[in-house]
Amino acid sequence: MRAFARSRDTDRECDSSLGPRTGAEPPPVSESLDSCGSHAERLGIVGHSGLQRKLLHDLQRAARFDAEVFLFGETGVGKELYARFVHECSSRRCGPFVAVNCGAIPEALFESEMFGRTAGAFTDSKSKSEGLVAAASGGTLFLDEVHELPRSGQVKLLRLLQEKEYRLLGEVKLRRANIRVVSATNVHPDNSIRDGVLRQDLYYRLNANLMTIMPLRERPEDVELLTDRFVEKYSREYCRPDRLQFTSAARRLLAAYPWPGNIRQLENLVRGLVCQHPDAIEVQADDLPIMQRQDGDRRETSEQSMNLYCLSFQEAKERVVDRFEVDYIREMLRRSQGNICQSAKLAGKNRRAFFELMRKHSIDAEEFKGGSDEAMEPSSAGPNKPR
Numbered sequence: 001m002r003a004f005a006r007s008r009d010t011d012r013e014c015d016s017s018l019g020p021r022t023g024a025e026p027p028p029v030s031e032s033l034d035s036c037g038s039h040a041e042r043l044g045i046v047g048h049s050g051l052q053r054k055l056l057h058d059l060q061r062a063a064r065f066d067a068e069v070f071l072f073g074e075t076g077v078g079k080e081l082y083a084r085f086v087h088e089c090s091s092r093r094c095g096p097f098v099a100v101n102c103g104a105i106p107e108a109l110f111e112s113e114m115f116g117r118t119a120g121a122f123t124d125s126k127s128k129s130e131g132l133v134a135a136a137s138g139g140t141l142f143l144d145e146v147h148e149l150p151r152s153g154q155v156k157l158l159r160l161l162q163e164k165e166y167r168l169l170g171e172v173k174l175r176r177a178n179i180r181v182v183s184a185t186n187v188h189p190d191n192s193i194r195d196g197v198l199r200q201d202l203y204y205r206l207n208a209n210l211m212t213i214m215p216l217r218e219r220p221e222d223v224e225l226l227t228d229r230f231v232e233k234y235s236r237e238y239c240r241p242d243r244l245q246f247t248s249a250a251r252r253l254l255a256a257y258p259w260p261g262n263i264r265q266l267e268n269l270v271r272g273l274v275c276q277h278p279d280a281i282e283v284q285a286d287d288l289p290i291m292q293r294q295d296g297d298r299r300e301t302s303e304q305s306m307n308l309y310c311l312s313f314q315e316a317k318e319r320v321v322d323r324f325e326v327d328y329i330r331e332m333l334r335r336s337q338g339n340i341c342q343s344a345k346l347a348g349k350n351r352r353a354f355f356e357l358m359r360k361h362s363i364d365a366e367e368f369k370g371g372s373d374e375a376m377e378p379s380s381a382g383p384n385k386p387r
C-alpha cells in the first residue's frame with residue numbers, strides 16, 4: 001500500500017484542543033481566516049499576486065468546512081502544496097495527510113489498497129492490512145491525478161464519499177470513514193468526463209469546492225518572490241555561503257517566460273543555477289539561453305502577425321489556425337515526452353485525430369522523446385527533478 005501513498009504526516013506539534021475532530025463541524029470562530037497565514041509560511045508558500053492571494057483566501061474558507069475540495073491546474077502549479085495547505089487550515093491539521101497517486105494503483109488492487117483487507121482475503125494475503133482510508137483517519141486523503149483512477153474503483157469511491165462507510169476486503173462489517181478528501185487533476189474535468197475517463201457522478205461528489213490554480217505565466221508578479229525563495233532554499237541545501245543575485249535583465253526574462261512546467265520548472269532552474277555555478281555571484285540574461293530563444297520566438301510571432309494583414313481574411317485565418325495547431329501539438333508532445341496517447345488525452349482528442357494533425361504538420365513524436373529536461377528546462381540547469 002505504501003507504494004501508492006506518497007507521504008504521511010505524523011510527527012507534528014499540535015494543540016490537542018484543535019483536533020482532529022470527527023470532521024463534521026467547522027472549526028471554532030477563534031480560528032479565523034487570518035490564522036492560516038502562518039500555515040502558508042510554514043509550508044513555504046510564497047506569492048503576492050492578486051490571483052495567489054485570492055486562491056489562498058478561497059482555500060482557507062473551504063478548509064473550514066469538511067466538504068471535498070477539487071484542485072485543477074497545470075502540472076507543477078502546486079496542487080499538492082495547496083492540498084496540504086487546506087489540510088493545515090482545517091480542523092484536521094493534527095491528523096495525517098496521506099497523498100495518493102491514483103494512476104499508480106492497479107485496478108485489481110484498488111479495493112484492498114484503498115479500504116484494506118483481512119488476512120486471507122485473497123490467495124496470497126497472509127496478514128491483515130489497513131488501507132489508505134484508515135491511514136488517513138482523522139486527517140486528509142489527497143487523491144492526486146484523480147482522473148487516472150480505475151473506473152471500477154471510481155464506483156467504490158463514490159459509495160465511500162456518499163455513505164462515509166467502507167468495508168475491508170474479506171470483512172462483512174461496515175466501518176465508518178473519518179476522512180476529508182481533497183483531489184487534484186491537471187486534465188480539465190470537462191474533458192475527462194467527455195472522454196469517459198472520469199465518472200460525472202464522482203466528479204460532482206468531489207467538487208463541492210472547485211479551485212482552479214492559475215499557471216505561473218498568468219501571475220508573473222510572483223516569479224521574483226518565488227525565485228528568491230528557491231535561491232534561499234537551495235543555497236542552504238547546497239551550503240552556498242553567498243546568495244545568487246540576478247541582473248535586472250535576467251529578472252525581466254524570468255518574468256516574461258511562459259513557464260510551461262510552472263513553479264516546478266522555475267524551482268528546478270534555480271536549483272540548477274545554484275549548484276552548477278558555485279562561483280557565480282550574479283546570473284546574467286546570457287545565462288538563460290532558452291528563455292532568450294523564447295523571447296526571440298515571440299518577436300518573430302509578432303512580426304508574422306503584422307504580415308498577416310497583407311493576406312486575405314481567409315488566408316490569414318488559415319495561417320493563424322495552422323500556427324496554433326503546430327504550437328499546440330508540439331506543446332502536448334513536449335509535456336508527455338513524445339507519448340502520442342498521452343498527448344491526445346491531454347488535448348482531449350482521440351488518438352487518431354491527434355495523429356492526423358501530427359501528420360498534417362509533419363510533426364515527429366521522436367523529437368520529444370528522451371532529453372525531456374532539455375525540452376522542459378529554460379536552461380541546461382537542474383537535470384534532476386525533485387519528484
Ligand SMILES: Nc1ncnc2c1ncn2[C@@H]1O[C@H](COP(=O)(O)OP(=O)(O)OP(=O)(O)O)[C@@H](O)[C@H]1O
Nearest residue numbers: 044045046047075076077078079080081186263264
Ligand atoms: N506558491 C508556491 N510557493 C512556493 N513553492 C511552490 C508554490 N507552488 C508550488 N511550489 C513548489 O513547486 C513544486 C511543484 O508543486 P506541486 O508538486 O505541488 O505541483 P503539482 O501541481 O501537484 O504538480 P503535478 O501536477 O505534476 O503533480 C513543489 O516543489 C512545490 O513546493
